[in-house]
Amino acid sequence: MSSYENELSRRAFAGAVSVTAAAAVGLGAVPAEAAEDRQAGPVEREFRASRSRPSRRPNILFILGDDLGWADLSAYGSPHIETPNLDRLARQGVRFTDAYSGSATCSPTRFSLYTGRYPARTRGGLAEPIADRSAGLEPTQPTLASLLKASGYATALIGKWHAGHLPDYSPTKSGWDEFFGNFGGALEYYSKLSPGGEYDLYEGDAEYKDLRYYTRIITERASEYVSRDHHGKPWLLNLNFTTPHWPWIADGDTAQSAEIVRRIKAGDKRALGHQDGGSVEKYKQMVEDLDRSVGEVLKALERAGREEHTVVVFSSDNGGERFSYNWPLSGNKASLQEGGIRVPNIVRWPARLDGGQVSHVPVFSPDWTATLLELAGARPHPAYPLDGVSLAGYLLRGEKPAGRDLFWRVRGERALRRGDWKYYRGRNGRDQLFNLAADIREQADKAAVEPARLAELRAAWEAVDAGLLPYPAQGVSSK
Incomplete structure (x- = not known):
């Protein structure tokens, strides 16, 4: 699944995953000193909202x-x-x-x-x-x-x-x-x-x-x-x-x-x-x-x-x-x-x-x-x-996480993440598109095979950028 709302259920995580394997798939790992916890089952589990409890301002x-x-x-x-x-x-x-x-x-x-x-x-x-x-x-x-x-x-x-x-x-x-x-x-x-x-x-x-x-x-x-x-x-x-x-x-x-x-x-x-x-x-x-x-x-x-x-x-x-x-x-x-x-x-x-x-x-x-x-x-x-x-x-x-974009802008670069997809333009000026769930290393550019998605995410980035302060005239612009 690639939708933002299904992000939690899409990737199972078990505490017994080794450090090397976890790093390779981008999931993290169980620390060495937690070995005793492995005997009782997974140290970490997929997130679920906590039970309602009385609380004061923390x-x-x-x-x-x-x-x-x-x-x-x-x-x-x-x-x-x-x-x-x-x-x-x-x-x-x-x-x-x-x-x-x-x-x-x-x-x-x-x-x-x-x-x-x-x-x-x-x-x-x-x-x-x-x-x-x-x-x-x-x-x-x-x-x-x-x-x-x-x-x-x-x-x-x-x-x-x-x-x-x-x-x-x-x-x-x-x-x-x-x-x-x-x-x-x-x-x-x-x-x-x-x-x-x-x-x-x-x-x-x-x-x-x-x-x-x-x-x-x-x-x-x-x-x-x-x-x-x-x-x-x-x-x-x-x-x-x-x-x-x-x-x-x-x-x-x-x-x-x-x-x-x-x-x-x-x-x-x-x-x-x-x-x-x-x-x-x-x-x-x-x-x-x-x-x-x-x-x-x-x-x-x-x-x-x-x-x-x-x-x-x-x-x-x-x-x-x-x-x-x-x-x-x-x-x-x-x-x-x-x-x-x-x-x-x-x-x-x-x-x-x-x-x-x-x-x-x-x-x-x-x-x-x-x-x-x-x-x-x-x-x-x-x-x-x-x-x-x-x-x-x-x-x-336990509310569904908000379905929204994450936006970044620095001089000479731009990026926007929507669900699993990331739009990125580096300093070479070339628009790229990556599916982070399948390619966390950002090596398989999908821009040519997903042109409509690329155009949609680029337009979303530009809509946010239009409401921000422009960089000073000197130097390299991100636009």
Whole structure:
């Protein structure tokens, strides 16, 4: 079957599928440490809506990895990276196999998550990604945080903001009560220096000095936040790790850090990109450190007695980079091929969602904005309609998932997914059509044998694009 509505029943998944076979068909895998669960039957099962249970407004912990690829977790098929904490989170909740970021690079996806809208609804979202101080998320734009804050939530963002710089843009200007982290797109993990050599660690809008490894610092901050007394208020925490984004520095790599800092201070603006460094092994260390850090925060949540009534969502801001394990996907970060936008995505809510489930329904970043607003009893601003669709009815009430298109646009590329079919135009300007259910690697172009379908999806893409802001005249247009 190829219809969107039948996506759940079309592909059976059993927990006994091996890592290698699961990766080959794009379904994911059962982590090694779950072997004991295999004795009792499948660890994961096709998704079904949970039974109706009494609930209160949940706390929300949204954890975002940085440049983490779709298959970089052992729960998604990585043959060499071990992620027991995220695998456990998946077993306790719902793991999405066909989840996508809102764009193919850092800041546009963050715009889509913060606002629930396509990045190109706002001027700042046209930067792919933001690389200077000329653009950012306008404080007048409603955000998940501002809407939840208005409905009685405490709100905080810890980690990477990447939606503009001071003095015009800041999380504290866009609905978050508290901010601790970095404003830019990347920083050296120890010195906190940006590519241009500026120090980039802040508490609120003031610099905060701490020269320890960055992932350790924000893990401590997040653990403290989820443990804190919020005076009876539910809370939203956006926890945005920079791991495993370059530079390729693991905890303890102080000599490598010092060399990169020396080059930054000497004026080398490419030093932080670390094109001459890194390795598969170093990347593995960074992803496994991310997993340990997530585990620490989840443990703090459990110790505080808040696990049951906290919605935890884990995802990535785009597909993987140079050392990411992307098989069997084609492309990587910055591309609208599957490897650039398909990401790991897990949701857990013990009070309302049964664990050990897998869903093949296509979702993307703006859907989580709409979903979390509904779960919290908040509404979007009527003047800023969302492009995402709430998954609450699907997850909690057994409603049929909305039959809609997923749309992406970056400079020089375009893509639209409808059910199993994906329309894609790359930088060569050639329209292509792929059936992702049969060809997750995007190698069998069906454009010539399905011309009517191609024309229909191209027209659908162009109809959405017509309502978005155009790119500035300079540079390559996506149109």
